[in-house]
């Protein structure tokens with residue numbers, strides 16, 4: 001069609017006008033591309049955060065329900081403490097039953113039991129030591145004896161500590177006013193229950209204390225053999241008992257001194273948490289935690305029928321929206337209402353809040369840009385049409401149809417708009433690579449650091465560890481434009497451009513049909 | 526050559542919409558135009574010459590009476606098609622597209638007409654040569670041509686699709702006597718050799734002298 005050729009000639013012979021329109025389109029396109037890229041970077045960061053901090057659900061005691069049931073029964077505080085102790089612990093079967101759910105991506109658990117040591121001394125909490133050493137020769141420690149699940153702490157993510165911590169706090173407050181005799185009693189009672197907490201993990205992934213840096217290996221490593229009789233002990237315990245990597249410790253059942261277990265020390269860990277800020281450590285001593293694997297603990301339990309093991313599960317949800325549904329499901333599967341589900345939803349959402357607000361800002365900016373762009377384009381097009389009135393007049397007098405004149409003008413605008421749109425998208429693309437990488441770089445270096453730290457925490461051994469599980473490799477810098485301005489973004493821009501052009505040419509169509517060619521020509525002469 | 530009526534103005538009255546109610550440019554005007562003749566429309570400035578051409582070319586509507594093109598009522602035919610194939614208009618102010626070259630202007634008219642001819646470009650050169658322009662003129666932007674040259678381009682454009690009627694509004698208004706005679710020669714040849722109907726609006730007595738028929742328009746009339 002000759003009008004296509006006409007359009008091209010017209011564009012090339014009226015460069016000034018078309019470059020003006022083009023620059024406006026280019027600026028709009030570039031800023032759209034940048035904002036779209038910011039939005040997609042924000043999405044990437046949010047996804048990476050969600051991978052890094054998966055939605056974890058743990059099971060803890062429901063203190064409110066417990067207290068309420070005792071208030072209802074007019075029971076004394078002693079009864080209540082008793083009840084806490086009697087609370088039926090979770091079993092592995094139960095944990096697996098809850099884990100077998102369509103909402104769950106995966107789950108892991110710790111299995112723990114309390115034992116006494118043979119020829120090894122327990123580490124003592126300094127706070128208690130101060131108040132008690134004058135009266136007692138032996139090293140005593142106010143362990144949270146009433147906590148039925150000492151191992152619960154073992155795999156408790158930070159958000160959950162407060163809950164279990166407060167349980168200990170309240171009771172231990174009473175405990176702190178103890179007399180010497182009471183300390184003696186406690187000691188005996190503690191010995192009866194076992195002073196060492198032996199926690200079994202089933203994978204590196206489950207060992208959140210090492211992942212989040214609470215514990216770091218200072219000597220040796222965490223063995224990757226999750227079936228062997230290996231263990232990792234605290235630096236404090238090692239120093240106290242002059243133990244080193246390669247030594248064997250012997251643990252004794254608190255119920256029967258004849259039942260013993262030998263564990264091979266593969267590593268020594270150091271605890272990094274600030275004890276003062278961690279309520280748990282005031283009254284318990286995590287230095288007495290001996291870390292091993294689930295198989296070993298199962299083995300111990302099978303030898304000692306009086307053992308009172310505890311299971312602490314961590315469920316990782318597929319989708320953060322399923323928290324409520326999972327809770328309903330677990331309840332329907334029979335979880336006692338003395339237990340409750342805790343989750344880290346708030347922590348995860350807080351982490352992504354600021355990124356999401358950047359995204360919202362970008363969206364607003366995009367809309368404003370589009371509105372301003374549309375208005376400016378419309379105005380320019382009107383001015384353009386007025387300027388080309390004479391041309392319209394001539395074309396109409398020599399017999400060109402209105403619709404064809406309109407089509408040619410639209411075509412011209414479309415060619416100019418699309419050319420500069422693509423140009424703008426490229427410029428915006430180049431810029432947004434920089435912008436996106438600025439946004440992403442921080443996240444990426446954090447992620448890289450994480451990998452290194454975690455590897456160190458385990459004593460350098462990461463063979464089995466699936467790094468993607470903690471989202472550390474999810475982010476990568478963008479090094480090509482098509483990554484920042486992907487096809488979807490380009491398509492969106494194209495749609496926007498065509499939309500704006502059509503709005504512009506609708507205005508010109510109306511103008512063309514209104515003009516009388518004769519009047520236009522007369523105006524000219 | 527056989528002469529036939531191509532255009533018939535039948536009791537046409539016309540007044541501009543924004544003119545006073547009783548002020549008519551024409552009142553009950555009737556004329557017939559035949560092929561093979563050069564008509565000259567004379568009259569004082571403001572007598573309605575341009576207006577008459579506008580009515581004939583279908584650019585101005587809303588007149589009383591009828592105008593026929595070969596028995597077809599102008600108000601009932603497609604005016605775009607009529608303008609791009611049946612009549613060629615040469616305006617007082619040339620009305621060329623200034624961003625195009627001389628040959629592009631002519632080519633555009635041929636394209637609008639929808640001519641299927643293969644060697645259009647050769648025909649453009651022939652046309653330009655027939656009105657006394659060279660290849661050099663052909664590829665120049667029209668703004669870089671003189672008034673007389675632009676007028677010739679406008680004439681060449683009006684002939685490009687071979688229409689039966691040529692309408693020219695003061696085609697020699699800005700030209701010297703010699704050039705005027707050159708252009709007039711072209712128009713006379715078109716009428717007498719190609720059997721076209723040529724209607725020229727002019728003030729020039731020189732042009733009027735050479736016409737086959739002269740129509741004198743008198744000034745504005747009031748309708749009773």
Ligand SMILES: Nc1ncnc2c1ncn2[C@@H]1O[C@H](COP(=O)(O)OP(=O)(O)OP(=O)(O)O)[C@@H](O)[C@H]1O
Pocket residue numbers: 541542543544550568569570571572573574575576577745
């Ligand atoms: N668009 C218009 N609206 C109202 N009146 C008009 C319009 N165009 C022309 N007229 C009037 O109509 C009359 C005829 O005008 P026209 O242009 O036909 O004159 P003309 O004979 O061509 O004059 P000239 O020789 O100066 O070109 C004039 O009185 C003019 O004022």
Ligand SMILES: [Mg+2]
Pocket residue numbers: 574575576617694
């Ligand atoms: Mg006139």
